[in-house]
Amino acid sequence: MKELESFRKETRAWLEANCPESMRHPYGSEADACWGGRNWTFQSKDQRTWLERMSAKGWTVPAWPPEYGGGGLNSRQVKVLKQELARIHARPPLESFGVSMLGPALLKFGSEELKKQHLPPIARGEIRWAQGYSEPNAGSDLASLQARAEDHGDHYLLNGSKVWTSYGDLGDWMFCLVRTGFEAKKHEGISFVLFDMSTPGLSTRPIKLISGKSPFTETLFENVRVEKNQVVGQVNQGWTIAKYLLTHEREMIGDSSQLRAGSIPISQAAIRALGTDNGILADSLLRPDIAQLEMDARCFQLTVERARDEVKAGVSLGAASSMFKYYGTELNKRRYELLMSINGSDSLIWEGDAGRDGYLPKSWLRTKGNSIEGGTSEIQLNIIAKHILGLPG
Amino acid sequence: MALILNEEQIMLQDAARNYLRESAPVSHLRQLRDQGSIEGFSRELWRDMADMGWTAILVPEEFGGLAYGYTGLGIVLEECGRTLAPSPLLATALTGVTALTLAGSKQQQAELLPAVAAGSHLLALACDESARHRPAQVASTAESVDQGYLLQGSKTAVVDGHIADTLIVNARTSGGISLFLVPADSAGVTIERYPVLDTHAAARVIFDSVKLPAGSLLGELDEGQDLLDRVLDAARTGAAAEMLGIAQEAFARTVDYLKQRKQFGVPIGSFQALQHRAAHLYAEIELCKSVVLKALQTLDEDPLDAAEAASLAKAKLCETAHLATTEAIQMHGGIGMTDDFDIGFFLKRCKILEHLYGDRYFHQDRFARLQGY
Numbered sequence: 001m002k003e004l005e006s007f008r009k010e011t012r013a014w015l016e017a018n019c020p021e022s023m024r025h026p027y028g029s030e031a032d033a034c035w036g037g038r039n040w041t042f043q044s045k046d047q048r049t050w051l052e053r054m055s056a057k058g059w060t061v062p063a064w065p066p067e068y069g070g071g072g073l074n075s076r077q078v079k080v081l082k083q084e085l086a087r088i089h090a091r092p093p094l095e096s097f098g099v100s101m102l103g104p105a106l107l108k109f110g111s112e113e114l115k116k117q118h119l120p121p122i123a124r125g126e127i128r129w130a131q132g133y134s135e136p137n138a139g140s141d142l143a144s145l146q147a148r149a150e151d152h153g154d155h156y157l158l159n160g161s162k163v164w165t166s167y168g169d170l171g172d173w174m175f176c177l178v179r180t181g182f183e184a185k186k187h188e189g190i191s192f193v194l195f196d197m198s199t200p201g202l203s204t205r206p207i208k209l210i211s212g213k214s215p216f217t218e219t220l221f222e223n224v225r226v227e228k229n230q231v232v233g234q235v236n237q238g239w240t241i242a243k244y245l246l247t248h249e250r251e252m253i254g255d256s257s258q259l260r261a262g263s264i265p266i267s268q269a270a271i272r273a274l275g276t277d278n279g280i281l282a283d284s285l286l287r288p289d290i291a292q293l294e295m296d297a298r299c300f301q302l303t304v305e306r307a308r309d310e311v312k313a314g315v316s317l318g319a320a321s322s323m324f325k326y327y328g329t330e331l332n333k334r335r336y337e338l339l340m341s342i343n344g345s346d347s348l349i350w351e352g353d354a355g356r357d358g359y360l361p362k363s364w365l366r367t368k369g370n371s372i373e374g375g376t377s378e379i380q381l382n383i384i385a386k387h388i389l390g391l392p393g
Numbered sequence: 394m395a396l397i398l399n400e401e402q403i404m405l406q407d408a409a410r411n412y413l414r415e416s417a418p419v420s421h422l423r424q425l426r427d428q429g430s431i432e433g434f435s436r437e438l439w440r441d442m443a444d445m446g447w448t449a450i451l452v453p454e455e456f457g458g459l460a461y462g463y464t465g466l467g468i469v470l471e472e473c474g475r476t477l478a479p480s481p482l483l484a485t486a487l488t489g490v491t492a493l494t495l496a497g498s499k500q501q502q503a504e505l506l507p508a509v510a511a512g513s514h515l516l517a518l519a520c521d522e523s524a525r526h527r528p529a530q531v532a533s534t535a536e537s538v539d540q541g542y543l544l545q546g547s548k549t550a551v552v553d554g555h556i557a558d559t560l561i562v563n564a565r566t567s568g569g570i571s572l573f574l575v576p577a578d579s580a581g582v583t584i585e586r587y588p589v590l591d592t593h594a595a596a597r598v599i600f601d602s603v604k605l606p607a608g609s610l611l612g613e614l615d616e617g618q619d620l621l622d623r624v625l626d627a628a629r630t631g632a633a634a635e636m637l638g639i640a641q642e643a644f645a646r647t648v649d650y651l652k653q654r655k656q657f658g659v660p661i662g663s664f665q666a667l668q669h670r671a672a673h674l675y676a677e678i679e680l681c682k683s684v685v686l687k688a689l690q691t692l693d694e695d696p697l698d699a700a701e702a703a704s705l706a707k708a709k710l711c712e713t714a715h716l717a718t719t720e721a722i723q724m725h726g727g728i729g730m731t732d733d734f735d736i737g738f739f740l741k742r743c744k745i746l747e748h749l750y751g752d753r754y755f756h757q758d759r760f761a762r763l764q765g766y
Contacts, residue, residue: 267764281766288754291761299709302683306396313397323676384675385668389648393663 007077011084018053020046023091033095037128038172054093055124061099064107068115069123075312097166098122098129102175105192105245109233118173118194130171130197132162132178132219133242140379142177143186143239149178149193149226156180156193158201158224164373168204168217171197175245178226181236192238194230201225211365212358249374250325251317266290266335270342286341293334300327319387326380329370336364394690396683398468405465408445409472416441417478419735425479426592432556433593434479442480443512451490456506463487463627463692467634467685474638477742479593481515483635484553488628489516492561492572496612496620501574505559517557518628519548519575519598520621526751528563528625529618533600535564535571542566542610544573544581544603552749554596555586561611561624562600569615579603591741623696626703629750630688633706636714636746637685640678643714643721643739647671650725667724674720677713684709701763708756711747718743 023046027033034040034047042048054060057071062078064070073081103122106115121127138145147160158178165171174197181189195202201224204217233241267281270290274283281287304324311317339360340347347364349355371377385391398406417438425435442448450466452458459465466487473482490509493502493516508514520528533546544564554560560575560582577584581603584596612620648671651662661667688706691699718740722729729736751759 267761267766271766276766279762279765281761287761287766288757290766291757291764294764295705295708295757295760296680298705299680299684302396302687303680306683306686309395309397312395320679323679326672327676327680378669381669381672382665384672385662389668389671389675391648391651391662391668391671392660393668 004076004080008080008084011081012087014057015084015088015090018057019088019090020049022046023050023093024088025091026089027091032091034091034093034125035095035128035167035170036125037170038126039170040125040128050091051093051125058123060094060096060125061103061119061123064103064119064123068107068119069121070119094125096122096125096128097131098127101131101245101249102129104248105175105241106232108244109192109241111232113229114194114232127172128167128170130165130168130174130219132165132174132176134164135161136163136218140376142242143190145177145179145190147176147178147221148182149180149191151180154228156226156228158193158195158221158226160221162219162221163207163216165204165217165219166215168197168219169206173197174219175232177238177242184236187239189236190238190242191235192232192241193226194232195224195226199224199226209365210368211362213362213366246375247317247321250321250380265294266338266342267294269339273342273344286338290338290342293331293338297331297335300331303327319383322375322380322383323388325374326371326377326384329367330377332370333367336360336367340364394694396686396690398464398686402464402468406468406472409447409469410475412441412445413472413476413478417473418476419738422477422479422592422738423735430592431586431594434481434556438478439480439512442482443510447482448486448512449510451486451494452506452510453494453502456502457510458506463630464686464689467631467689470631470634471638471641471685474635474640474742475642477591477639477738481553481556483628483631484518484557485509485514485516487631488518488552488624489559489561491627492516492518492611492620492624495623496572498608500608501611505574514559515553515557516559516561517551517553517577517596518561518624519551519554520561520563520625521550522546522548524549526748526755528621528751531563531565531570533562533564535566535573535605537567538604541607542573542605544575544600544605547597547599549597550748551596551598554584554598555594560598562598563617563621566615566617570617570621571614572611572617572620573605573609574611575600575603575605575609579605589745591738591745593742593745622700625750626699627692629703629707629756630685630692630699632746632749633685633688633703633710636710636743637678637681639739639743639746640681640710640714640717643717643736643743644671644674644678646736646739647717647721647724654726661724670720671724674713674717677716681710681713701760704751704756704759704763707751708753708760711753711756714743715747715753 022044034051058066058069059071059081061069062071062073062081066072099122103119106118133142135145135147147158147162149156149158174195176193177190178193179189180191201222203220206214207216207218208214267290270281274281276282307317307320343360347360350358350361446459447469449458450461454460470482493506505514522532535542535544546564557577560577562573562575563570564573581601583599586594586596588594651667651671652660654661684706688702691702721736722740725736728734
């Protein structure tokens with residue numbers, strides 16, 4: 001305990017000295033998030049400084065081993081670091097699918113060579129990764145994917161397409177599920193491969209969403225060369241890695257929708273918009289729904305805490321990540337439905353300062369995707385039914 | 394405080410589970426009912442519970458107790474919920490002991506707590522005056538008279554009122570609400586037992602000019618409302634713990650049934666319409682485990698600030714245990730409607746607990762008020 005306290009003291013002092021003042025505020029808009037990569041333009045000198053200092057310390061990935069650019073901290077130290085960052089409202093120095101999704105998979109399944117090649121640039125924010133999973137005809141049934149990688153000796157040639165590539169136009173490298181076994185059962189012919197997105201034959205097309213934004217692309221492959229030494233794990237054994245990575249993605253989605261929910265308590269928004277009468281919300285119809293949502297959100301948050309405590313005590317989360325993904329995203333959708341109701345016709349304003357450029361309706365529309373991306377709610381319920389409850393079929 | 398049980402608590406949980414599975418499975422409740430038990434519980438089982446120390450879990454050590462805390466007693470109540478074991482644990486060992494430890498004078502504690510810990514004295518909280526729980530609306534009065542009080546009024550839905558040795562009663566006094574300890578055999582006390590749907594019983598209690606000595610006042614004169622709220626919050630959390638046991642057991646039995654029952658040549662658990670409902674229920678029950686443990690830990694560690702956690706736990710468990718028991722009936726189909734099959738007992742006990750000390754609507758409203766809306 002004493003060691004942990006001195007770690008806290010050192011961490012606090014280091015953050016005090018190294019976190020630029022302008023990085024000590026929550027994001028004002030999405031543009032404030034730093035994603036790094038070859039094409040990244042830093043928003044400010046401070047944003048660059050903050051990333052450089054944190055990555056030099058290994059603290060963009062505090063739990064990774066130092067030889068791969070990490071901080072080598074144990075889970076208690078990581079918790080202290082998070083608490084100290086939260087204490088000064090520090091922004092994440094880096095948002096990264098390399099950190100949250102590919103990294104854990106590489107650490108678990110990657111060869112030493114691949115780890116040495118890819119992990120340090122991820123930690124430094126130099127390479128931005130994109131995810132190549134879904135295809136136009138492989139959504140919930142992901143394992144039926146058809147992007148075809150044909151064997152050409154020391155390399156594959158990849159043809160086909162991926163869809164729902166987050167920020168595909170901004171990615172430097174892609175981790176991608178491709179079909180390398182054509183006769184095998186659908187789960188057994190998939191490989192997990194890595195390639196540079198500037199390889200000839202690769203192109204992207206933006207997908208415009210109902211919110212008006214285009215955070216996703218379609219990614220097309222025409223004879224794209226994939227080196228054989230960039231296969232993670234064994235050829236045709238990629239499905240295991242894909243599933244492992246999905247559990248991380250689900251935790252992240254379930255978690256982040258809660259973080260957003262935590263930003264402004266919905267009851268405060270309701271009190272501001274609707275007023276109170278003798279301490280009771282002046283809308284007797286919305287009030288019980290708001291209370292129910294807040295209660296469910298609080299119970300969910302307690303369950304996230306309990307799961308963390310259980311993991312610390314050595315109980316594995318496993319398929320329970322599906323429960324968090326399912327419940328967290330459904331809660332977030334309910335929250336935005338209520339926010340739309342609370343704000344009445346003001347919630348319909350799409351542009352202009354009055355409606356903060358349609359922040360609420362655009363966010364509301366975005367939440368509809370929460371229960372689709374990373375496996376739909378229905379897929380999560382299937383996983384719970386089969387892998388936790390042991391129901392047949 | 395980590396939201397997990399420690400090793401000692403896990404041992405208590407195992408011990409309680411094994412004992413109840415052996416000595417008070419659901420067939421025990423069925424037997425009491427079929428025998429037409431008036432008391433609604435077995436004195437023999439109660440003696441065992443006292444021997445194992447369950448009646449003494451909350452009692453301070455100086456009065457022969459274990460001072461083991463709400464989390465410990467909650468674990469036992471959860472296990473009682475799994476087998477529907479009927480006993481005065483909730484009314485006496487949790488609710489009654491809470492009132493005595495929070496507000497009892499040394500003399501009151503010394504007189505009652507050792508007997509309660511030994512299992513030989515039963516308590517009942519008599520606070521409701523209307524069919525819906527409205528603990529702040531009190532018509533009963535306790536007028537100051539020479540060297541004591543004169544209690545007038547009536548209470549309804551008194552859990553264990555028909556077996557209690559001492560009643561804990563709230564009444565209006567000159568400047569507010571006060572609580573009193575009223576021996577059940579006091580002159581002027583009429584106790585009308587009535588059967589309720591889970592084969593337990595409850596009572597209406599009428600106080601007709603009951604003379605109480607000055608020493609029967611529990612806590613400060615006129616300051617009883619806050620005390621009652623704290624006692625109720627402990628009772629609500631205990632009820633939620635029992636409902637957690639009910640929800641988990643009803644769900645486990647249902648999932649088993651989904652795997653066994655075949656229709657159209659396949660187990661009905663292979664149908665997605667049922668799988669998704671079961672999976673959703675699994676998620677809700679996971680939330681329940683967290684909120685009940687949190688509420689119990691809050692009673693142990695931060696007892697002055699337990700209202701929100703108690704209402705959250707009671708509301709969530711009312712909702713989810715209700716869902717678990719009603720889905721249990723539906724998914725069992727016709728056999729779930731038969732008295733021969735045990736699953737209906739869970740639905741009935743759950744409904745009693747849903748109404749006890751405020752239902753989900755009461756606690757949803759209270760939660761919102763506590764948040765300032």
